[in-house]
Amino acid sequence: MKTITFYQKKPGVFRFMGWLSYGITPWLAPLILPLAIISDRSTAGAISFISYSSIAIISTFPDSRKAVHSVHQLFWGQFRHHLLSRQVSKRLRETLLHAGLVKKEHREITGSEGRTRRQEILHYPCAQIHKDKVNIYIQFKMIPGQTEQEWERKVNAFAHSLGSSLISFQISRGIVEITLQYGEIKANSVTYKTDTDHNLALGYATGGKLTWDFEHFPHALIIGPTGTGKSTFIRNLLVQLRSEWIVKVADGKQVEFTHLQDLGFDVATDTSGFIRLVEEAQTEVDQRFKTMETQRKNHYSQINEKPYFLVIDEAIYLLEALSTKKDKETGQSERERILGLLRDISLRGRAAGVQLIMIFQRPDSTFMPTVIRDNLTAKIVLGGSETALEMAFGRDKSKQLDSVTLGHGYACIGDGRIELFRFPDYAQSKFLDDLEQQRSSVAIQ
Template sequence: MRMTQRKLNGIYFSIWIALTLTVVIILKVATPIFNNLLTDLNLDYQFDPTLAIQMSVVLLLLSLLIFSTIWSIRNRIWKGKESIKSYFLILKIRKELILASYSDDQNVTEKVVRLPKIKIKFDDKQLNTGRLIIRDSVEFHEKLEKATFTPALKGFKVETVYQSDDGDWFIFDFYATDSQNQDVFTELSSFLDWSNQTTNQYQIRFDGRLSADLKHILLVGATRTGKTYGLIGLLLQMINKSTTYHLYFADPKNDQLRKIGNWVDPKKTAVTTEELIKLIEQVYQRLIEREKEMEKATATRMTGDYRDVKLEPIFLVFDEFSSFINVLESKEKKQVLGHLTAVVQRGAGAGVFLLLIMQKSDATTLPTAIRSNLLLKIVLGNATTTTYSTAFESSSDVPIFRFGKGQGVYLDDTMSKPKLFSFPYLKFIDAFDGGSNDPALLWQKNSSDQQALNSEL
């Protein structure tokens, strides 16, 4: 069987250790026999193997020390579980590369082959995501471009492939397949603790591996795909941050979002067409005011946004935008779209954001000027090709997956291809379905109310 030089070196080292041990054993076992033979021959000489055995043992220990030191440095043993996991994954990949004939033909003997350099780097201590990094070359470029390493990464799945900035490496982003299991929370406090593990006051946690700065968001999903649970999770994080979030609620369907809005702030909640137009105008005026605040606050700064001057975020949360925009007269529609376009184009730096919820993404309903500035796009469930195409501008790169409730794919401004996504399951919300608990408690910020809520649940 063909093998790498590294494996051959390991075999040579194993043989060396075996031979050294054999010498020690022979000296131990054969010396008494040899000395008895000398006595029987009346020779006044006894062989003392102690020095030879000691030298052999020292040589053996020194060899093991050198080998283990080289192995530890190469595999970064100080990283603990990560180094062990990386070692066995690379071992498996190297084996698969040999079987797939990924060898350098200019450096091949009858049994020994040369493989490209391989590295694995994990992004977190939980080993949920990481990167497989393989050295590119003229010899391997075409093969690596078409390669899939998911079968070799047991327990992990590759989702994006790209080249390093210098073009010297192929990088395969992967995630642990069990990381897509939904987190389940039975208490509000444990959910908030989880969200704060990876975020600051100007960030939101979306699932087990996605935490992001505040930005304009598009959330798409058909009925029963988990949009409501996902939205509630985002809003609960916002109202429980250390800084105040100013939330505006637009619900033309007069449904769940209207209820949440009334519990949080009825004055900033709109349902009818007239109310919705006024609410959008109000948010637009807040944008203009905020821009003036920013101009004054950053007068002595070269750069910076609302976070640098400690301004509070403003969010317009809009459910089922299509059912609202399609009933407007031409003049009203132009005004509304103009205001929303201003918010998504100018609002991010000033801390004014739009969170848009829709059942499907339609190019005729959501203008490109707005959609292209919604930098985080989430599509839940198994959506149509049209929905993926209008949300992500392509449906061909969407991962193949059987999505459950609250699961889907997302794409943000730092990515070239969508990745799998899974909102946590907020089991504590189920306690309100029977009417035995007051939902208003859920939307109170102070900790005493949260403790009361958890005790009731």
């Protein structure tokens, strides 16, 4: 990650010339050094000629040409970085000024001739700027007297001025943190799990693979409206679930994952099947807790149990289909009972190793009580509206987030920051072939 200098005033020509001189140092040195060290100009000129000729000869060989190019880039790159700092600083100064986030001070200046003139002095917020291959990270220190509302209304202006997309925006104790994406995240290859660690790759972020440690951050909420690549994303997750782990799938659409039945997966495609899977998962939680209590253990791995995943695709369709008629004996409707079981799994599932992955096409608080949503600690939004982002991340964290293109999403693991990620394109046919191959290899072993 590189640091970009923020110039509160336009750098002068001498600073520009200084950095330019530094940038061409490798090419000036053979000329200037001999003249500075040797008094005889003829000898100095001859040495310079020999030096330049040697460089020219060395550059004809591929291996040595790389070394010459590397030396050039080492110095010239610093000059180019200075130009980038000037450009970014200029745009940020203009944005701050036009957004009204600059403090203006007027002073009376008396010249040498005794004339008084009024001078305007601009005070810009202090800033720290960093960049990597994809994002620009800007941290401003608010000028005393400024409010959060002033910055919130203008934050998108920074993304527009730098030709970027707004990834995250946060204000805390007078510090404004803005993350902007200017580059493209690469996501070329599907992740196939070869280890036994309890984590899954969600995709690729700026620092490499973005992983979900489901051991420490249990349960996942995934929101993906139609056309956001939700099915592709789920395939990228399912292919990583190891064959020795327990995987149950409730397919609300009845078309997306029913074919997994042919590969030995327990898949429910109707309401009764959905109820069965939820009841079985909650029973599993109870049984594991009883075993842990008997053996005086506090974690499912200590009683030789494996991770258990209940994947509920199109959860709203399934929940909507449940009866809302109150039972005379229990006073609960079928929907309330199932939501109660899901609530229990979300609360106690971590220690028992029973994981919920709940997938929604649209956010709806009616079918996602707050207590369940808050316990789904890995939250992912693919595309999505402002409502979807707010439901997943909360109003404060989701402020000003830009919508994302196909194949991208936002993820927040636990109480961490929201990260933009990209997941590979993964065709249905390839997914099924991979699963079949995995199952076959396990059977052979």
